[in-house]
Amino acid sequence: MPPANPAVDTAEVTALLERGRTLTTPVLKAAVDRLASPMDTVAAYHFGWIDALGNPADGDGGKAVRPALALLSAEAAGMPAETGVPGAVAVELVHNFSLLHDDLMDGDEQRRHRDTVWKVHGPAQAILVGDALFALANEVLLELGTVDAGRATRRLTTASRKLIDGQAQDISYEHRERVTVEECLAMEGNKTGALLACACSIGAVLGGVDERTADILESYGHHLGLAFQAVDDLLGIWGDPESTGKQTWSDLRQRKKSLPVVAALAAGGPASEKLGELLAADAKAPDFDAFSEEEFAMRAALIEEAGGREWTAQEARRQHAVAIEALGSVGMPERVRDQLTALADFVVVRRR
Amino acid sequence: MPPANPAVDTAEVTALLERGRTLTTPVLKAAVDRLASPMDTVAAYHFGWIDALGNPADGDGGKAVRPALALLSAEAAGMPAETGVPGAVAVELVHNFSLLHDDLMDGDEQRRHRDTVWKVHGPAQAILVGDALFALANEVLLELGTVDAGRATRRLTTASRKLIDGQAQDISYEHRERVTVEECLAMEGNKTGALLACACSIGAVLGGVDERTADILESYGHHLGLAFQAVDDLLGIWGDPESTGKQTWSDLRQRKKSLPVVAALAAGGPASEKLGELLAADAKAPDFDAFSEEEFAMRAALIEEAGGREWTAQEARRQHAVAIEALGSVGMPERVRDQLTALADFVVVRRR
Numbered sequence: 001m002p003p004a005n006p007a008v009d010t011a012e013v014t015a016l017l018e019r020g021r022t023l024t025t026p027v028l029k030a031a032v033d034r035l036a037s038p039m040d041t042v043a044a045y046h047f048g049w050i051d052a053l054g055n056p057a058d059g060d061g062g063k064a065v066r067p068a069l070a071l072l073s074a075e076a077a078g079m080p081a082e083t084g085v086p087g088a089v090a091v092e093l094v095h096n097f098s099l100l101h102d103d104l105m106d107g108d109e110q111r112r113h114r115d116t117v118w119k120v121h122g123p124a125q126a127i128l129v130g131d132a133l134f135a136l137a138n139e140v141l142l143e144l145g146t147v148d149a150g151r152a153t154r155r156l157t158t159a160s161r162k163l164i165d166g167q168a169q170d171i172s173y174e175h176r177e178r179v180t181v182e183e184c185l186a187m188e189g190n191k192t193g194a195l196l197a198c199a200c201s202i203g204a205v206l207g208g209v210d211e212r213t214a215d216i217l218e219s220y221g222h223h224l225g226l227a228f229q230a231v232d233d234l235l236g237i238w239g240d241p242e243s244t245g246k247q248t249w250s251d252l253r254q255r256k257k258s259l260p261v262v263a264a265l266a267a268g269g270p271a272s273e274k275l276g277e278l279l280a281a282d283a284k285a286p287d288f289d290a291f292s293e294e295e296f297a298m299r300a301a302l303i304e305e306a307g308g309r310e311w312t313a314q315e316a317r318r319q320h321a322v323a324i325e326a327l328g329s330v331g332m333p334e335r336v337r338d339q340l341t342a343l344a345d346f347v348v349v350r351r352r
Numbered sequence: 353m354p355p356a357n358p359a360v361d362t363a364e365v366t367a368l369l370e371r372g373r374t375l376t377t378p379v380l381k382a383a384v385d386r387l388a389s390p391m392d393t394v395a396a397y398h399f400g401w402i403d404a405l406g407n408p409a410d411g412d413g414g415k416a417v418r419p420a421l422a423l424l425s426a427e428a429a430g431m432p433a434e435t436g437v438p439g440a441v442a443v444e445l446v447h448n449f450s451l452l453h454d455d456l457m458d459g460d461e462q463r464r465h466r467d468t469v470w471k472v473h474g475p476a477q478a479i480l481v482g483d484a485l486f487a488l489a490n491e492v493l494l495e496l497g498t499v500d501a502g503r504a505t506r507r508l509t510t511a512s513r514k515l516i517d518g519q520a521q522d523i524s525y526e527h528r529e530r531v532t533v534e535e536c537l538a539m540e541g542n543k544t545g546a547l548l549a550c551a552c553s554i555g556a557v558l559g560g561v562d563e564r565t566a567d568i569l570e571s572y573g574h575h576l577g578l579a580f581q582a583v584d585d586l587l588g589i590w591g592d593p594e595s596t597g598k599q600t601w602s603d604l605r606q607r608k609k610s611l612p613v614v615a616a617l618a619a620g621g622p623a624s625e626k627l628g629e630l631l632a633a634d635a636k637a638p639d640f641d642a643f644s645e646e647e648f649a650m651r652a653a654l655i656e657e658a659g660g661r662e663w664t665a666q667e668a669r670r671q672h673a674v675a676i677e678a679l680g681s682v683g684m685p686e687r688v689r690d691q692l693t694a695l696a697d698f699v700v701v702r703r704r
Contacts, residue, residue, distance in 0.1 A: 034513075035517070035520075036516075036517035036520045036521060036542075037520075037524070038520070038524060039516075039517075039520050097483075101479050101480075101483060104475075104479065105475075105476040105479055105480065123456075123457075123475075124457040124523055127453050127456065127457055127479060128453075128457065128516060128519060128520050128523070130483075131449075131453060131482075131483075131486070131516050132513065132516045132517075132520075134483070134486060134487075135486075135509060135512045135513045135516055136513065138490060138505070138509045139506075139509050139510065139513060142502070142505060142506040142509055143506070145506075147499065147502070149502075150494070150499070150501075150502035150505075153490070153494060153502075153505065154491075154494040154495070154497075157487060157490045157491050157494055158491065160487045161386075161484065161487045161488065161491060164388075164391075164480060164483050164484045164487060165387070165388035165391075165484075167480060168387075168388045168389075168390070168391050168480050168484075169388060171476055171480070172389070172390060190388075
């Protein structure tokens with residue numbers, strides 16, 4: 001039996017996320033300031049630093065789990081958290097590059113309670129600024145000029161390639177009638193696992209840790225990423241729009257073959273079969289975009305009845321357990337281990 | 353007075369371009385093969401290796417000036433041409449990443465005598481495969497695992513950032529009524545000069561050359577890039593579609609503020625003023641997309657009458673001369689110097 005949801009030390013997690021933001025944001029802002037106009041403004045809007053009219057804002061910049069992990073990664077190597085800052089900034093830049101491009105490709109209109117960049121500034125700016133953030137990520141690391149920075153860049157590049165592979169798989173799955181649970185997990189490992197894995201090793205690599213230790217930290221991050229994505233998949237269907245900043249039934253509206261859907265389809269039984277028939281018809285329905293809330297609620301209920309919701313919740317707990325186990329095989333200060341554990345606990349119980 | 357167009361040793365240039373293709377293409381293909389499906393297929397179409405139906409093709413893969421330069425760059429450092437191959441592949445990947453994204457942003461429907469990727473495979477694939485090629489460029493270099501590969505990646509990253517800055521400037525200029533010649537040259541230095549500069553140093557850097565020599569080779573490449581772009585701007589208006597693979601009056605159709613246009617507008621006099629009035633009206637013309645060949649031919653004639661064509665041709669020769677001068681201040685085998693000179697000569701007289 002997988003463990004029940006862990007109790008989370010909320011104050012500890014809040015402090016870790018806050019430290020990540022506090023140490024990372026000034027360096028991130030300085031990097032974004034280097035972009036040619038109007039890309040600097042568009043990026044500042046995306047990060048929530050200004051509103052659509054260009055006025056200063058204190059918008060939602062995301063959960064900032066990755067920066068917090070990158071700083072802890074440096075501490076896991078016995079270095080100060082600050083050693084991880086360029087890594088945290090680079091990972092955050094790659095993450096936001098992918099959000100800018102994915103929102104455009106997926107046609108998503110809302111992100112972090114705001115209109116997405118392509119909606120406000122047009123598709124060309126979403127493409128360009130995404131490209132610029134991707135390039136900036138490598139620049140921020142490589143200008144450190146150290147051998148360890150080269151190692152970190154190589155890991156970040158590998159993670160970025162997997163991230164792109166994952167998005168390609170995700171898009172191609174939307175056009176397919178059936179996707180196996182294994183295919184979905186492989187896609188999510190690429191799309192979410194790879195960059196979270198990199199976040200968990202990059203600080204340590206910048207701190208000079210050996211390749212084996214970096215690999216174990218990546219293993220922790222990879223499974224944490226899979227747990228994170230399983231929870232994201234639950235929130236993509238049953239999340240509260242007030243908390244998530246997305247539309248209701250967001251993933252169903254996009255015909256995402258997310259974990260709850262593929263698990264429900266694979267389960268068999270009456271609800272599973274009914275769901276399969278509905279989704280097959282949806283794929284050809286000319287009025288799909290005009291479906292009512294009730295239509296989506298019905299599909300969500302079938303997914304739940306077929307066991308897709310519970311299976312995904314268990315999968316999150318399974319991956320959480322594997323992540324915690326990986327942590328056990330690398331030496332680090334006990335305080336850091338406790339904090340990495342607290343962040344992992346947070347990932348599986350979060351509501352946004 | 354700038355020198356007249358140089359006589360080009362066509363056989364020498366053909367052999368250099370051919371060698372670049374022959375040594376680079378297999379490594380490029382192997383890199384592209386790593387992409388997740390269907391990105392590998394989309395990329396193969398873009399490079400002309402398969403047609404839109406997926407059948408093997410021997411399509412136009414571009415002039416391949418950059419790979420030829422990257423290999424000569426290695427030889428300039430006294431190394432075999434093969435040392436430059438990963439650099440040639442990386443530069444070609446970045447170049448093609450930018451083509452994929454730019455064609456989508458600019459709405460260009462034809463490239464290398466074929467429909468562009470976004471036309472055939474849709475915008476999402478153009479974005480994704482562009483991203484993938486960009487990531488792959490860094491991967492190809494960084495997996496060499498040497499300090500020199502790290503240096504090369506840093507230069508490529510700087511060039512990529514400038515390339516993106518240049519595209520941002522180019523797009524923003526299309527929405528402005530007036531752009532100065534200086535702004536246009538700065539944009540072209542970013543958009544074309546930076547990556548050509550990198551092509552001219554990357555082989556030498558992989559061959560272990562010092563930073564000063566690499567900088568001089570970049571200076572040669574930067575000015576060669578400006579000459580290249582000036583010729584491109586001429587071909588963008590007066591080029592033969594049979595040779596260029598683009599539409600007639602291609603840059604005028606896109607309202608590009610290219611060098612001949614901005615030079616004509618800056619020149620003053622009756623033709624310049626008439627052109628200014630027409631272009632200002634064009635910017636608001638609802639039927640602009642339905643303009644006849646004659647409308648564009650008339651604008652092209654005004655640009656020529658105002659001196660924009662001749663100024664741009666002279667600018668190409670000026671930049672060519674500065675590039676050749678830079679070559680003089682770095683020691684290299686005379687044969688290599690002659691070949692770099694021949695390629696520079698080719699760039700200013702080419703018809704495609």
